[in-house]
Amino acid sequence: MKTLQDLIAARIATSGPITLADYMADALMHPTLGYYATRDPLGAAGDFTTAPEISQMFGELIGLSLAQAWLDQGQPSAFALTELGPGRGTLMGDILRATRGVAGFNDAAEVHFIEASPTLRKEQATRVPHAKWHDNITTLPDMPLFLVANEFFDALPIRQFHRDENGWREVQVGVQNETLTAGLSAPSHIALLDDRLNDTKSGDIVEHCTALPAITQNIATRIASHGGAALIIDYGDWHSLGDTLQALQNHAPVDPFANAGEADITAHVDFEAIATNASPAKYTRLTPQGIFLERLGITQRAQALAQKLRDDALDQHIAAHRRLTHPSEMGSLFKVLGLYPDGAPPPAGLEP
Numbered sequence: 135m136k137t138l139q140d141l142i143a144a145r146i147a148t149s150g151p152i153t154l155a156d157y158m159a160d161a162l163m164h165p166t167l168g169y170y171a172t173r174d175p176l177g178a179a180g181d182f183t184t185a186p187e188i189s190q191m192f193g194e195l196i197g198l199s200l201a202q203a204w205l206d207q208g209q210p211s212a213f214a215l216t217e218l219g220p221g222r223g224t225l226m227g228d229i230l231r232a233t234r235g236v237a238g239f240n241d242a243a244e245v246h247f248i249e250a251s252p253t254l255r256k257e258q259a260t261r262v263p264h265a266k267w268h269d270n271i272t273t274l275p276d277m278p279l280f281l282v283a284n285e286f287f288d289a290l291p292i293r294q295f296h297r298d299e300n301g302w303r304e305v306q307v308g309v310q311n312e313t314l315t316a317g318l319s320a321p322s323h324i325a326l327l328d329d330r331l332n333d334t335k336s337g338d339i340v341e342h343c344t345a346l347p348a349i350t351q352n353i354a355t356r357i358a359s360h361g362g363a364a365l366i367i368d369y370g371d372w373h374s375l376g377d378t379l380q381a382l383q384n385h386a387p388v389d390p391f392a393n394a395g396e397a398d399i400t401a402h403v404d405f406e407a408i409a410t411n412a413s414p415a416k417y418t419r420l421t422p423q424g425i426f427l428e429r430l431g432i433t434q435r436a437q438a439l440a441q442k443l444r445d446d447a448l449d450q451h452i453a454a455h456r457r458l459t460h461p462s463e464m465g466s467l468f469k470v471l472g473l474y475p476d477g478a479p480p481p482a483g484l485e486p
Contacts, residue, residue, distance in 0.1 A: 193228025370403030424465025
């Protein structure tokens with residue numbers, strides 16, 4: 135049987151080198167051989183671990199932030215409680231459990247998942263069986279939208295450009311010695327990077343996520359029109375600069391082009407691009423994850439949970455709190471950006 139590597143190589147042999155974005159799209163989401171179509175990538179037996187899998191505290195606090203936004207906006211009687219890229223459904227399960235005590239919230243919530251992976255949909259259904267699934271965000275109902283996207287934007291395909299004295303060279307994927315390899319196009323003018331000419335120099339690298347503007351605008355328009363809030367949590371920074379492409383397999387870095395479909399491929403999120411496309415909604419200050427969680431009371435929650443723990447369980451709990459919040463772990467690398475309607479307070483844990 136042909137591998138995904140074989141299929142991509144054949145495509146390149148027929149049509150020439152492809153963009154990094156096209157390669158990522160095939161490697162991650164090919165319908166039968168792509169990374170997300172063929173496996174559950176999470177946990178010790180997978181390739182990476184996300185914050186909801188580290189501790190229940192993460193999802194609990196996300197839930198309470200969204201519930202507070204719902205209260206602040208008059209407790210709409212029906213709303214779309216939505217997660218983009220919900221993994222195993224762990225985060226949504228923790229959100230729903232943590233908000234049971236918020237009168238009316240769970241009764242008003244319609245759970246919607248944006249998930250293209252059949253494998254992960256099966257996992258999600260075991261934890262949140264009443265969810266409704268969508269291939270993309272465009273089919274969500276027209277109603278208030280309370281949304282979380284945790285490590286969703288980092289998996290969207292990117293284009294990557296290298297600046298030199300003659301213009302921009304785009305990273306392309308070709309075949310050399312029967313293996314896939316990255317190279318650079320001839321220099322050219324790239325209109326979408328005209329605004330980066332003033333803050334970059336020869337030798338700099340800029341990444342551009344093609345799908346990000348439309349997804350962000352869809353979320354923002356729904357929130358501005360119907361109410362709601364969005365919490366976008368990911369690793370990255372305010373401004374794209376430098377090569378951030380990475381691949382993980384068995385929790386270790388690997389060559390992104392070595393075994394297409396066998397490794398998780400991601401890039402840091404350009405939060406400025408999300409903010410730029412957030413109109414007509416408002417956006418908050420970009421906030422480190424550790425600060426966001428501390429504002430929501432994660433240390434107090436950790437202390438309360440610790441009262442019932444002993445020995446290894448207590449050690450693991452303390453380590454999970456540190457991993458989520460400490461600046462040398464996820465606390466600074468991961469950031470949070472909130473979207474909310476004009477005239478409403480920003481989501482709890484974030485500042486305007």
